[in-house]
Amino acid sequence: MNDVNFSLRHDRIHAIIGPNGAGKTTLVNLICGRETPTSGSIIYKGKEISQQSSAKRVQSGIVYTFQVTSIFSNLSCYENVAISVQRSLKALQGKLLMVSESVIEKHVSKSLGRVGLNGKENQTAGTLPYGHQKLLEVAMSLAADPELLILDEPTQGLAQAEIENLIALIRDISKSVNVLLIEHNMGVVFSLAEYVTVMDSGTIMAEGTPSEIENNRGVQDLYLGN
Amino acid sequence: MKRKSLIYSLFLKGGVLLLLFLMQFILPTYHHSSFSKIMILASYAIGYNFLLGYTGLMSLGHAMFFASGMYSSGLSILYLGFTPLEGMIFGTMFTLTMSLIFGLFALRTSGVSFLIVTLMFGQTFFLAILYYNEFTFGQDGFSITNYLGSLVIFGKEHLYSDPSIRYNFALILLAVYLLITTIIILSPIGRILIAIRENEARTQLLGYNVFSYKLFALTFSGALAGISGAMHALLFSYIGTTFAEIHHSISPLLWTLLGGAGTVIGPLLGTGIMYYLIDFISGITSNYLLVVGVLLVLTIIWFPLGIMGTIRQRWLKWLP
Numbered sequence: 199m200n201d202v203n204f205s206l207r208h209d210r211i212h213a214i215i216g217p218n219g220a221g222k223t224t225l226v227n228l229i230c231g232r233e234t235p236t237s238g239s240i241i242y243k244g245k246e247i248s249q250q251s252s253a254k255r256v257q258s259g260i261v262y263t264f265q266v267t268s269i270f271s272n273l274s275c276y277e278n279v280a281i282s283v284q285r286s287l288k289a290l291q292g293k294l295l296m297v298s299e300s301v302i303e304k305h306v307s308k309s310l311g312r313v314g315l316n317g318k319e320n321q322t323a324g325t326l327p328y329g330h331q332k333l334l335e336v337a338m339s340l341a342a343d344p345e346l347l348i349l350d351e352p353t354q355g356l357a358q359a360e361i362e363n364l365i366a367l368i369r370d371i372s373k374s375v376n377v378l379l380i381e382h383n384m385g386v387v388f389s390l391a392e393y394v395t396v397m398d399s400g401t402i403m404a405e406g407t408p409s410e411i412e413n414n415r416g417v418q419d420l421y422l423g424n
Numbered sequence: 425m426k427r428k429s430l431i432y433s434l435f436l437k438g439g440v441l442l443l444l445f446l447m448q449f450i451l452p453t454y455h456h457s458s459f460s461k462i463m464i465l466a467s468y469a470i471g472y473n474f475l476l477g478y479t480g481l482m483s484l485g486h487a488m489f490f491a492s493g494m495y496s497s498g499l500s501i502l503y504l505g506f507t508p509l510e511g512m513i514f515g516t517m518f519t520l521t522m523s524l525i526f527g528l529f530a531l532r533t534s535g536v537s538f539l540i541v542t543l544m545f546g547q548t549f550f551l552a553i554l555y556y557n558e559f560t561f562g563q564d565g566f567s568i569t570n571y572l573g574s575l576v577i578f579g580k581e582h583l584y585s586d587p588s589i590r591y592n593f594a595l596i597l598l599a600v601y602l603l604i605t606t607i608i609i610l611s612p613i614g615r616i617l618i619a620i621r622e623n624e625a626r627t628q629l630l631g632y633n634v635f636s637y638k639l640f641a642l643t644f645s646g647a648l649a650g651i652s653g654a655m656h657a658l659l660f661s662y663i664g665t666t667f668a669e670i671h672h673s674i675s676p677l678l679w680t681l682l683g684g685a686g687t688v689i690g691p692l693l694g695t696g697i698m699y700y701l702i703d704f705i706s707g708i709t710s711n712y713l714l715v716v717g718v719l720l721v722l723t724i725i726w727f728p729l730g731i732m733g734t735i736r737q738r739w740l741k742w743l744p
Binding site: 230232251252253256257261262264268269270271272273277280281282284285286288297299338342 | 427612615616618619622623625626627628629630631632633634
């Protein structure tokens with residue numbers, strides 16, 4: 199990363215694109231706290247959060263889904279989402295030990311239902327098809343009560359029908375949550391994103407609406423082709 | 425599912441504890457004493473399992489906690505004139521404090537590094553006992569029989585070394601450990617510990633301060649080990665360095681893996697099986713460790729998750 203000034207567009211689906219090694223994942227790792235900047239600052243809701251742990255950032259509303267799906271493979275889908283629900287309920291209620299299992303159950307059902315995984319509660323997460331594992335991870339992220347949801351290449355490895363399903367879901371999520379999307383699939387970016395940042399070699403080379411980016415000569419030469 | 429799991433689990437454990445209670449009336453003297461030892465060592469293993477099986481942290485220094493409970497309670501009775509109860513409480517608080525301080529340092533590492541750090545600290549503790557031998561009696565160890573006094577129960581006097589006292593105190597300790605660990609594992613805290621074991625990075629990125637939970641697990645596990653050590657000192661009166669040696673850290677690992685890491689009742693089963701296996705085979709050959717090792721390998725091939733772990737996977741999914 200080199201002298202990057204990035205501003206997340208509020209209330210829009212904001213996408214970051216760029217070739218491999220451009221610094222996209224590094225940028226989101228800095229935002230979600232998986233890496234610490236050597237210089238500069240990260241401001242979220244008016245507060246400096248550069249030295250905050252990743253856990254604290256999740257508690258503040260910044261939730262990240264991994265590029266390679268990261269779920270609790272040996273646990274049931276119910277438990278996967280319950281782990282996330284429990285923390286966000288605790289934040290509301292302030293009493294970890296007193297969080298009622300029936301309340302957790304209700305929230306888990308709601309989260310699984312939202313991504314279309316109702317009925318899969320007792321299935322072991324690792325036995326789900328890959329596309330469903332991605333959806334499970336989204337359910338876990340939604341259960342964490344995000345204000346900013348960072349999706350790192352969410353369509354990677356998915357079949358076309360699954361991609362379309364996920365696009366519809368992300369569009370639905372974006373009505374209540376800010377979405378930051380990192381993607382290589384240009385079809386997904388141009389159908390979803392309302393604002394695009396293009397990165398290359400650790401710097402931001404262009405920003406704008408999808409049509410502005412599509413018509414940007416430099417971006418075409420670097421990444422999109424004619 | 426959790427409530428069902430708790431109810432079935434309490435029935436199972438209640439049944440096992442009832443069986444153990446009734447067995448004291450029919451066991452021959454030798455086995456009566458063996459069962460007392462097994463129950464205390466199983467309690468130690470339950471504490472160990474809390475860290476390994478439920479949080480995914482493998483320690484090779486747990487003998488340090490067992491021995492610290494044993495030595496702190498024994499030495500306080502010997503030198504400070506504490507009563508057995510005061511000695512137990514002192515031993516518990518000492519080990520709790522030691523586990524907490526140790527955890528604050530050791531949990532800055534993970535994986536193999538954590539294993540090595542626990543091994544180092546365990547060995548340091550063992551060597552410290554030997555070094556300060558004018559105080560700890562070094563390799564000879566010491567007995568506190570003459571300092572324990574007697575227990576009065578329902579108007580009748582008993583020595584701590586009475587077989588029935590040993591057996592029932594060990595049983596009570598085991599029962600309390602089984603109950604407490606079951607409740608914690610089935611609680612929201614247990615869910616987080618299991619999440620950490622399964623995928624620590626994910627758990628952190630769901631908003632949990634993973635370090636705090638690991639510190640809780642290590643401190644609690646160390647305290648359980650320490651209380652087991654203190655109880656062992658009271659009931660068997662002998663305090664010695666053999667309980668601080670590395671093999672006493674490896675033993676609960678083997679008992680837990682054999683019985684089923686990540687199951688509450690597995691360590692009890694594993695401890696019992698290993699105890700009698702060694703007892704039986706050492707009567708036949710001096711190379712008993714080789715034979716035990718081969719049998720362990722064969723058992724793990726058939727039961728890769730340990731005995732209770734494999735049973736849970738295949739049949740009893742509700743087993744905590």
